Amino acid sequence: EAGVVQSPRYKIIEKKQPVAFWCNPISGHNTLYWYRQNLGQGPELLIRYENEEAVDDSQLPKDRFSAERLKGVDSTLKIQPAELGDSAVYLCASSPSAGVDTQYFGPGTRLTVL
Amino acid sequence: EDQVTQSPEALRLQEGESSSLNCSYTVSGLRGLFWYRQDPGKGPEFLFTLYSAGEEKEKERLKATLTKKESFLHITAPKPEDSATYLCAVRTTGNQFYFGTGTSLTVIP
Numbered sequence: 001e002a003g004v005v006q007s008p009r010y011k012i013i014e015k016k017q018p019v020a021f022w023c024n025p026i027s028g029h030n031t032l033y034w035y036r037q038n039l040g041q042g043p044e045l046l047i048r049y050e051n052e053e054a055v056d057d058s059q060l061p062k063d064r065f066s067a068e069r070l071k072g073v074d075s076t077l078k079i080q081p082a083e084l085g086d087s088a089v090y091l092c093a094s095s096p097s098a099g100v101d102t103q104y105f106g107p108g109t110r111l112t113v114l
Numbered sequence: 115e116d117q118v119t120q121s122p123e124a125l126r127l128q129e130g131e132s133s134s135l136n137c138s139y140t141v142s143g144l145r146g147l148f149w150y151r152q153d154p155g156k157g158p159e160f161l162f163t164l165y166s167a168g169e170e171k172e173k174e175r176l177k178a179t180l181t182k183k184e185s186f187l188h189i190t191a192p193k194p195e196d197s198a199t200y201l202c203a204v205r206t207t208g209n210q211f212y213f214g215t216g217t218s219l220t221v222i223p
Contacts, residue, residue, distance in 0.1 A: 004157070033211075042118075042201055042213030043158065056209065091157050101146045101205055105157030 002026065004106035006092050012112045018080035021109045025073070025094030032069060033103060034077050035091040043091055049075065050098050079111075087113045116141045120202050120214035127221050130191045135217045137202030138184040145209075147185050149178050150201040152216070158201055161187075192221045 005024040013019050025032050030051050035043035046065065048056040051072035060067065064083070069075040079086055089110050093103040117140045127133055139147065146165050150158035162171040164180035171178045175196065177188045187200055199216040206212075 042215050045211045101163050102160050104160065107157050
């Protein structure tokens with residue numbers, strides 16, 4: 001069974017530029033999470049989807065971050081414009097449903113903003 | 115305020131030297147507590163879920179336990195391949211998710 005796929009694995013951009021991250025969850029998983037992990041810290045939840053609905057986006061900085069999950073499968077997280085403080089690893093995770101607590105994580109996208 | 119605190123931040127063990135990692139939590143209501151392992155450059159890998167005080171789970175050299183205020187991850191006779199960062203996380207009854215900052219474990223041959 002394929003795991004959670006994320007791309008790109010690495011991204012380097014200049015500040016004020018836009019950037020997007022893509023996530024393909026495990027087949028059949030309805031719940032999808034986006035996390036941000038700063039160096040030496042634990043992951044911080046940004047947004048949680050149940051199918052195509054964002055059920056918790058309370059920690060998503062909505063002035064510059066946006067996310068979508070069209071058709072309830074793949075998801076894209078966008079930052080526009082990026083700031084220096086956005087440098088981090090962006091992790092995507094999925095689980096079979098809202099009632100299942102186990103989350104399966106992808107390898108992450110390491111973003112460096114110069 | 116909901117909070118998850120892990121200690122120690124870093125731990126160096128000789129191969130075969132057993133020890134424990136601590137995760138203390140303060141949440142409005144606990145739905146579940148989770149342990150993950152994270153290797154450098156990779157995403158967290160699920161290890162255990164604990165739901166109620168007194169519960170224990172085991173996997174190879176690892177055993178996780180839960181009380182009303184904290185959880186322990188016991189590592190028995192560790193090997194170098196157990197070297198990783200171990201993350202603790204909680205899911206609250208309000209469906210909020212919080213991770214600790216992790217314990218970086220190094221097992222020396």
